[in-house]
Amino acid sequence: MSWYRPPPLNAVECEVCQLQHVENKAWDEYVYRCPEASHCHLSGWGRVIERSYGHRALYLWARGNGEIKGILPLISMRHFLLRRSLVSLPFLDDGGICATDEQSRVQLYEAACQLFKEQKADFLDLRHRYGNSLDISGRGSKVILSLALAEHPDTMWKHFDAKLRNQIRKAMKSGLTAAWSGIEGLSDFYDVFAANMRDLGSPVHSRQFFAAIFDEFPESAKLMLVRKGQQTIGGAVCLSFRDTLIVPWASSYREYFSLCPNNLLYWEMIRWGCEQGYRRFDFGRSSPQSGTYHFKKQWGTSEEPLHWQCLSRKPGHAAMPHADDTKYQWLIQIWSRLPLSLTKIVGPWLRGQVSS
DSSP: OOEEOOOTSSSSEEEEEEEOOGHHHHHHHHHHTTOOGGGGTTTTTHHHHHHHHEEEOOEEEEEEEEEEEEEEEEEEOTTTTTEEEESSSSSSSSOOOOOOOOHHHHHHHHHHHHHHHHTTTTTEEEESSSSOOOOBBOOOOOOOEEEEOOSSSHHHHHHSSSHHHHHHHHHTTTTEEEEOOOOGGGGHHHHHHHHHHHHHHHHOOHHHHHHHHHHHHHTTEEEEEEETTTTEEEEEEEEEETTEEEEEEEEEEEGGGGHHHHHHHHHHHHHHHHTTTTEEEEEEOOOTTTTTHHHHHHOOOOOOOOOEEEEEETTTTOOOTTOOHHHHHHHHHTTTTOOOOHHHHHHHHHHHHHOO
């Protein structure tokens, strides 16, 4: 499948086509070169989502004069309400169009619009990290919170206020420890994560989703686990990309919140990041003024708005539901009261159809 648009005068001829499996290496090499690309743009995410939830990956890239000019990873999702959506990328913070020049960016967007029409999709959901001039409506108000890392952990420690340092000390004095793990710690992490998501009233990702992440990204995916004695009470999935550590998923058991396990969890990842030479710690997205937003702000983070954009087949048509939409509060309340064993069975099926 390919699309062609005649270039304007004096512009480099460019073709947009669909990525083939044998071309994954070239795609990923471009991701590492492109300044606006992120871990979300790596080709492995398409395979993670296909393996975990059965959604089809439709990765588009623009090429001209033998060079890659831009990329757009897309996932075709089918919702149980019989709606179809093209999302770049579901479950992640970004993944929208990355391009070397504006012409390639526009051509990728137009190719996505054509695919949107061919598939008779209801929504085209593009999650851009940075602003752009595309003619497509914005949606949501999510922000990314990140922290600049110092060369030495002691410098970071002095940067924190007294309250945060005391919370980290409290976790240590309470006998909590934190250590890195690979996929061998996934079961322990997943038990904590599933319980926390149930308590929050949100369907949980499947265990297979996280297992696929570690299979696809063995060099960049790690688990940090917090334990009290032999019991795992908290954990986080941490990804590395260029000079950045990223934490998309983290949880702790609520009954241990008074011991500040999350504070120790993040401090140990930040400390390790400084020692390893990373320069940025990405806490992931949050809704402004939410509880997680305030937790992340206390570390001295800076925030940047995410530029999520959505095209609807029917003007005024409500967008695909997100797991954290406030209008679903009644469902959240019901879900948080369900038996944990049931949410582990039903949750992944629902979660696979909700793109947030």
